[in-house]
Amino acid sequence: MQLSDSRDIKAAPLAVWQAILNPDVLKECIPGCESLTGSVADGFEAAVVQKVGPVKARFTGVVTFSDIIEGKSLTISGEGKGGPAGFAKGGAKVALEPIPEGTRLTYEVDASVGGKIAQLGSRIIDGFAKKLADDFFARFQQTVEGPAPEEVVEVTSDEGEPAEEETKKGWFKRLIGG
Amino acid sequence: MPKDYGIGASSKRREDVRFLTGRGQYTDDLSIHGQAHAVMVRSNVAHGKIVSIDTSAAAAMPGVLAVFTGEDFKDVGGNPAGWLIKSRNGEPMREPKRPVLAHGKVRHVGDAYAAVIAETYEQAKAAAQQIADDAVIDELPAIIDMKAAAADASNRVHDEIPDNICFDWGWIEDNRAAVDAVFKSAPHITTLELVNNRLVPNAMEPRASIGEYFPGTGDYKLTTTSQNPHLTRLLVAAFVMGIPENKLTVVAPDVGGGFGSKIYHYGEEALVLAAAKKLGRAVRWTAERSESFLSDAHGRDHVTKIELACEKDGTFLAFRTETYANVGAYLSNFSTATPTFLHGTLMAGPYKVPHVYVNVKTIFTNTAPVDAYRGAGRPEATFSLERVIDKMCRELGLDQFEVRRKNFITPDMFPYTTPVGLAYDTGNYQATLAKAIEMADVAGFDKRAAASKAKGRLRGMGLSTWIEACGIAPSHLVGVLGSRVGLYDAATVRVNATGNISVMVGAHSHGQGHETVFPQIVAERLGVPESSVEIVHGDTSKIPFGMGSYGSRSLAVCGVAMNKAIDKIVAKGKKIAAHMLEASEGDITFEDGKFSVAGTDKAKTFGEIAFSAYVPHNYPLETLEPGLEETAFYDPANFTYPAGAYICEVELDPDTGKVDVVAFHCADDFGNIMNPMIVEGQVHGGVGQGIGQALLENTTYDENGQLLTGSFMDYAMPRASDVPFYNVDYSCQTPCTHNPLGVKGCGEAGAIGSPPAVVNAVIDALHRGGMTHVTHINMPVSPGRVWQAING
Numbered sequence: 028m029q030l031s032d033s034r035d036i037k038a039a040p041l042a043v044w045q046a047i048l049n050p051d052v053l054k055e056c057i058p059g060c061e062s063l064t065g066s067v068a069d070g071f072e073a074a075v076v077q078k079v080g081p082v083k084a085r086f087t088g089v090v091t092f093s094d095i096i097e098g099k100s101l102t103i104s105g106e107g108k109g110g111p112a113g114f115a116k117g118g119a120k121v122a123l124e125p126i127p128e129g130t131r132l133t134y135e136v137d138a139s140v141g142g143k144i145a146q147l148g149s150r151i152i153d154g155f156a157k158k159l160a161d162d163f164f165a166r167f168q169q170t171v172e173g174p175a176p177e178e179v180v181e182v183t184s185d186e187g188e189p190a191e192e193e194t195k196k197g198w199f200k201r202l203i204g205g
Numbered sequence: 206m207p208k209d210y211g212i213g214a215s216s217k218r219r220e221d222v223r224f225l226t227g228r229g230q231y232t233d234d235l236s237i238h239g240q241a242h243a244v245m246v247r248s249n250v251a252h253g254k255i256v257s258i259d260t261s262a263a264a265a266m267p268g269v270l271a272v273f274t275g276e277d278f279k280d281v282g283g284n285p286a287g288w289l290i291k292s293r294n295g296e297p298m299r300e301p302k303r304p305v306l307a308h309g310k311v312r313h314v315g316d317a318y319a320a321v322i323a324e325t326y327e328q329a330k331a332a333a334q335q336i337a338d339d340a341v342i343d344e345l346p347a348i349i350d351m352k353a354a355a356a357d358a359s360n361r362v363h364d365e366i367p368d369n370i371c372f373d374w375g376w377i378e379d380n381r382a383a384v385d386a387v388f389k390s391a392p393h394i395t396t397l398e399l400v401n402n403r404l405v406p407n408a409m410e411p412r413a414s415i416g417e418y419f420p421g422t423g424d425y426k427l428t429t430t431s432q433n434p435h436l437t438r439l440l441v442a443a444f445v446m447g448i449p450e451n452k453l454t455v456v457a458p459d460v461g462g463g464f465g466s467k468i469y470h471y472g473e474e475a476l477v478l479a480a481a482k483k484l485g486r487a488v489r490w491t492a493e494r495s496e497s498f499l500s501d502a503h504g505r506d507h508v509t510k511i512e513l514a515c516e517k518d519g520t521f522l523a524f525r526t527e528t529y530a531n532v533g534a535y536l537s538n539f540s541t542a543t544p545t546f547l548h549g550t551l552m553a554g555p556y557k558v559p560h561v562y563v564n565v566k567t568i569f570t571n572t573a574p575v576d577a578y579r580g581a582g583r584p585e586a587t588f589s590l591e592r593v594i595d596k597m598c599r600e601l602g603l604d605q606f607e608v609r610r611k612n613f614i615t616p617d618m619f620p621y622t623t624p625v626g627l628a629y630d631t632g633n634y635q636a637t638l639a640k641a642i643e644m645a646d647v648a649g650f651d652k653r654a655a656a657s658k659a660k661g662r663l664r665g666m667g668l669s670t671w672i673e674a675c676g677i678a679p680s681h682l683v684g685v686l687g688s689r690v691g692l693y694d695a696a697t698v699r700v701n702a703t704g705n706i707s708v709m710v711g712a713h714s715h716g717q718g719h720e721t722v723f724p725q726i727v728a729e730r731l732g733v734p735e736s737s738v739e740i741v742h743g744d745t746s747k748i749p750f751g752m753g754s755y756g757s758r759s760l761a762v763c764g765v766a767m768n769k770a771i772d773k774i775v776a777k778g779k780k781i782a783a784h785m786l787e788a789s790e791g792d793i794t795f796e797d798g799k800f801s802v803a804g805t806d807k808a809k810t811f812g813e814i815a816f817s818a819y820v821p822h823n824y825p826l827e828t829l830e831p832g833l834e835e836t837a838f839y840d841p842a843n844f845t846y847p848a849g850a851y852i853c854e855v856e857l858d859p860d861t862g863k864v865d866v867v868a869f870h871c872a873d874d875f876g877n878i879m880n881p882m883i884v885e886g887q888v889h890g891g892v893g894q895g896i897g898q899a900l901l902e903n904t905t906y907d908e909n910g911q912l913l914t915g916s917f918m919d920y921a922m923p924r925a926s927d928v929p930f931y932n933v934d935y936s937c938q939t940p941c942t943h944n945p946l947g948v949k950g951c952g953e954a955g956a957i958g959s960p961p962a963v964v965n966a967v968i969d970a971l972h973r974g975g976m977t978h979v980t981h982i983n984m985p986v987s988p989g990r991v992w993q994a995i996n997g
Contacts, residue, residue, distance in 0.1 A: 081918075111334055113249050139909050141314070142249035146495060146915020149907075 028153050033133040034164050038171045040123045043130045044098045046171045047121065053090075056166040058159060061085070067092050075107060077115075079140075079155050080148040084112030099123055113142020119160075132167075136160055207881075211729035215882035220720045229459040232413040232428050237487040240415070241270055243477055244329035245490070246319035246336045247499060248311035251347035251571035251910020252362070255309060255340070258319055263335040268328030270484055272336070273476065274319045275308030282444045284470055284535075288542040288687045290372050293564075298372035301363040301569075303535040305445065305472040305479075311342060312362055312534035313571050314912055315499025317472060318342075322480045322488055347910030351508060351529040351568040362534055362569040371532055371541065371567040376549035376625060384562035387523040391514035395597035400983045401585045403506035403531065403904035404897075405920055406578050410461025411492035412501065416477030420485055424452050429474050431457040432467045432713050433753020434745050436690075440470040440538070446478060453478075457743040460715035464894070465577040466501045467715065468755045469538040498915045503904060504578020506531035507544065511589040513597050514560075519608040523560035524552055526589060530567045530575075537576035539755075541567065546686045547582030547674075547756075553623040554590045555634040555672040555848050556612040561624045571910045577755065579894055580956040583673040588984075591669040591961035596980060599972065605965075606647075609638055609670050609850075616939075627674055629846045632874060636937040638670055640872035641850035644932055653854070654973060663857045664867075665970025668850065671958035675950040676845035676941075677756025693840035694758070695749035696767035698727070698774050700833040702819035704812035705737040708770075711751010712763035713743050717952065718883045719759060723767060725879055726946070730771045731811055732798020749836050757950030760879065761845045765944045769837035778814045780829055785809055785817055845941045845949035849873035851892075853962035857970040862991030864967055866896055869959070870932045876940045876949035884951050888933045891955020897923035898956070899963035903985050921985070960984060967991065 036043055046052045050071055054063040057075060065071035070091040077084065086107030094102040099122065106116035117138025124131050138156055140148070148155070208214040223229050260272040283302035290298045307318040319336050323329035348354045348362055354369040362369055375381060388394060410430060417426040425448055431437045434455040442450045460467060473490050480488040492500070507530050514523040530544035549563035598605045613634040614621050621629045650666055657664035677683075680691035697709040706727060712719055724738035741747050751763060775795050782800035783790040792803050801808040809817075818833035854868040871888050878884055901921035905913045914920040940947025967986050971979045971994070979994045 108338060110338065139907075139911070141909065141911050143495065143915075145314075145907070145911035145913060146498065147918065149905075149911075149913035149915075150919055 028139065028156055029135070029137050030157055030160060031133070031135040032160070032164070033131055034168055035126060035128055035131050036168050036171055037129040040098060040125050040130045043123055043132060043171055046167065047101070048092070052167070052170055055170055056163050058162045073105070073107070079144050080151045082112045082144050082147055084109035086115060109144065111143060113140060113144045115140045115144065132164070134160070134164070210735055211725055212879055213881070214725060215880055216721050216725055216735060218718045218721045218883065220714070220718065231410055231459050231461060232415060232430050233491045235415060235428060237415065237417065237489070240487040240489050241322050241324060241484060242326040242329045243320055243322050243480060243488050243490040244326065244333040245317040245473065245496070246321065246333045246340070247496065248307065248314055248316040248318060248342065249337070250311065250342060250344045251314050251349070252345040253311045253342040254345060255307065255311060255318060255342055257341045258336065259339040260319065260336055262339055263321060263332040266328065266332045266335060268324035269321060269332045270324065271322040271480060272319065272332070273306060273480065275304055275306040278305040278475070278479070279308050281305065281446060284440065284472065284538070285444050286536040286541050287538045287689055288546070289689060290374055290541045290545050290687050292372045293375040293378050298541060299366045299370070300536060301366060305475045313573050314910055315496065315573060316534065317500070320476050320480070322484065347571045347908065349570055349572065349906050349908060349910055351531055351570060354568050354570055355529070355566065362571055366569060369569045371536065371569060374545050374549070374565045376545065376563040380560065380624060381562050384523050384525050384560045387560050388512065388514050388525060391522050392517050393515050393597070393601060395513045395515070395593055395600055396510065397593045397596050397981060398510045399589065399592060399981060401505045401507040401509065401588055402898060402902065402984045403575070404504040404578055404902050405498055405904050405914070406464045406466035406501055406504060407497070407922060408462035408464060408466055411494060411497045412467065412471065412473065413491040414474045414477045415487055415489040416481035417487045418478070418481040418485060424454070425478055425482070426454045426456065427474055427478055428456045428458065430460050430467050431455065431753070432460070432463040432715060432755055434713065434743055435711065435750050436468070436753055437470050437474065438745050441475055441478065445470070445475045448478070454744070454746045456745070457713055460713070463715045464579045465504065465581060465755060468753065469502055469576060471500070495915060498920070499912060500573060502537045502540070502574045502576035503533065504575065505585060505898070506575050507585050509585070509589050511593045513593045515597060517601060519598065519601060519603045519611055521556055521558040521612045524558060524590065525562050526552060526564065528563070528565045530565055531570055531572065532567045533570060533572045533574035535574050537574040539581070540574060540576040542688065543577045543582045544585070547577070548586050550625045550627050551583050551586035551672065551674060552590065553625050554587070555614055555632065555670055557614045557618065558612065559624060563625065572906055579891065580673070580953045581756065583953065584895070584957045584960060587669065587671045587957050588961045591671070592964060592981065595667070595961070595965045595968065605668050606638065606642065609668070610635060628843060630843055630942040631939040632672070632846060632848050633937060633939050634670060634848055637848060637872040637874050638850040640934055640937055641852045641870050644870040644872060644934060645852040645854070645868065647852070657856050663859055663970040663974040665855050665857065665966040665968070665973060667853045667855070667962045667964065667966030667969055669958050669962035669965065670850045672846055672848040673953060673957050674844035674846055675757035675953060676761030676841060677758045678762045678841050679843055680840045682843070690752070691840065692752050693838050694751045694763035694766045695836065695838045696763060696770050697749050697834065697836040698767065698770040700774060700815045700818070702816055704733070704815040705739070706731070706733065707739050707741055708767060709741045709748040710763050710767060711749055711753065712759040713754045715754070717754065717759060717887070718880070722760065722880045722883055723764065726764060726768060727771060730768070731774070733811060757847070757952040760946070760948050761941065761944060761950045762839060762841060764948065765841065765946055766837050766839035768946055769839050770835045773835035773837060774833060777833060777835065778811070781814050781817055781833070782809050784824065784829055785814070842943045845876065845944070847873065847875050847949040847951065847954055849954060849958055851958040851962040853959070853966040855963065855966040855970055857967060857991065859974060859995060862988035862995065864900055864986055864988070864991060866900070866927070866929050866963060868932065869929050871955065871958070872934045872937060873951065873954055874937045874939055874949070875935050875951045875954070876938055877947035878935055878938070879948065881935070884935055885933045887951045888955045889931050891953060891957070892931055892959045893923055893928050894956045895959025896928050896963055899960040899984050899986060901927065901985050901987070971995065
């Protein structure tokens, strides 16, 4: 299954690039990610919980980076074993280009599943994967850009915990000194 | 008035009482003291190199008793193919070993490469998952598309087979040049490329096996879901495990449907026996539904190009087909016979076509093995023929009924030898076609079509005039064709001292109703009540060596064996009667359950003779043995050839592409009928499966070999609302000429004859609606495919 899309992110290409390679950012952005550790050079070990149709599973596996052209593009590949659920594997080619508003991030995802997920979930797997990619990149965008002001207000009023505002607001920007 | 007992009566199925009240005894119902549970570890990838299987963690888990991998079985035999087919160049087929557990490589999703035996099912399941997690299997590119597989020598399902071709078969190769010559000069040629869709058998009861070993005697027992326990015993004993046959009992108790998928021996059967011996405990395994989808032998899966050469008036001159047949990853027991001798030999249909040539290439792929499924090869032949004939009629503007009539073999031509090697003994295809036309009220079709149109729907009518070769047996014939076994059958009729009768039969009943029909024949012949006759089947320690049930053979082969044994009982009874009545044996007649001295009122009832046989105080021991029990083996002279005409009417919604089967008429010639109700039931079931294939069922593997239709959520089985109430007739009867019961077999007919009738009806509906650009839609003719065909 293949899908591709692009997103315009209001941040400089360098900031986006650093975010992609940052395990804390990835952990925050991968839906259902329980843990993610390691380094770009050796790859990350990840544990992700996902529910595809009737199959819920905890996938553990390795995420590796290749074809790295510093600041411009790279390929992220991963393979996760989901125990009785089977496996999922895939890769995303990600490219960054500067635009007036910041950075255009283009991605091409190629993913496949095997075992029980394929047998039971094939009807929904394409839609599921699209949603997963959308979620990931939406969270990624939000993390890099920081939440829009009105969203912060919403969170504050909903949760009634104004203390969180400070931490939510562009924590990644602060982290990388942005 | 219809008969109320014996041959021809619609006796109610006695087995249904236990089936419908939950009192059936299926393999999984058995609970054996001390039993352990087996769970198979199955491949998640379609094609992979087994690098390592670390079982140490699994072996240490709670309750785990033993772990097996392919390494444990590498020195025992493989599960063999039952038929040796030769390629056009004379070379024998390529026959890779099919091991109990995969060794070296895994070759399809669901290929078992390890097994765990544990105290409980849950413990075995957990440990099996541990092995799956710990095994290192390097995924290789999957080989899925047949034509690509044959063209690419670099990627191989079996490393020793360079082009993934099992064999390239020509039937009849010597006729090829003559057939090609006809096509060069034919006034008209119709060509059709089609797919016969792959089906999952989906028996209601999943496969299950229990192995037992008795250390005191060294005996083994295998209780298993089998259509033919003796064949399974032979395969396990002689080929795979090397257990002496007399040390292995195979029992197939109540079996909840097979449709072919339970003919074959599967690795799990050998596994539970080996595990039982190792542990000294009973070891049981029952497939989950997912495992059934992954590992039962699938059916069909042909990609075919068929050509019909004819005169402009529709007179057939020749058929020529090229078929790619998928055998999957390994050769299942009948897998080489199904696309060849159960398919190629039927490619003349019921027609007097002078020239036929069939080429079949069977291809290994990284998919589950493919083998015989209800109809087995004959549905594929019938679909190709009846679809290309329908297309030809449309191309030339000819009447479909008239074209059939023009080309039918006529009743005066029997016995008729076809150009594909069969000799049809009898038939009357004109009669069944006329009957179907009458039943379907073909004359009133236009009126019904107009009514459908008024509702905004398109109505179409499809015809299929089918023939099959069944009563799969004749040992001499199948031997010539490549079978490595003889295919006779056997029965023992044991008259007990009190006059009731046990009949031990080689056939196996897994839904067919043998326990009802066979007693009807015994009752008729011996003048006893049906209720005093009991059928014993499915236990190799009780029954004579028979070849089981498949290929619509139970009645036409085993039933006739039983009939022969009854002949012997009558002959023996006459001897006993002659002694008791102090008459000469030649003067004894047997009628209505009485042995009489001709021309006198001296007589003994059947019960008196039976009792005497077991209390033989004064028998002349040199000329008359005590007892009244006879066994007969029967090997028929020929196949039987049921045939018929099916007319299907559909209504199609042109906006959505949804097809509804609104009427289905079957005029069949099954020869003599033993139990009309059961015959009707068989036709209903077969047509239901045929409609399932035509409209709903499809097995899809993705390019990585993942089975995408691995559950009933994605694999559409026909439901009651998908089928009409069938209109079934079997009054056109040309009794089989070479068996004394005159029976032909009816088990597969519906699944053979119906798919082309449905698809022809869909095409007809579209053409009547003006969409003449649609010449074919592959099965299943789903709403999506119809909509696409309509809208280009």
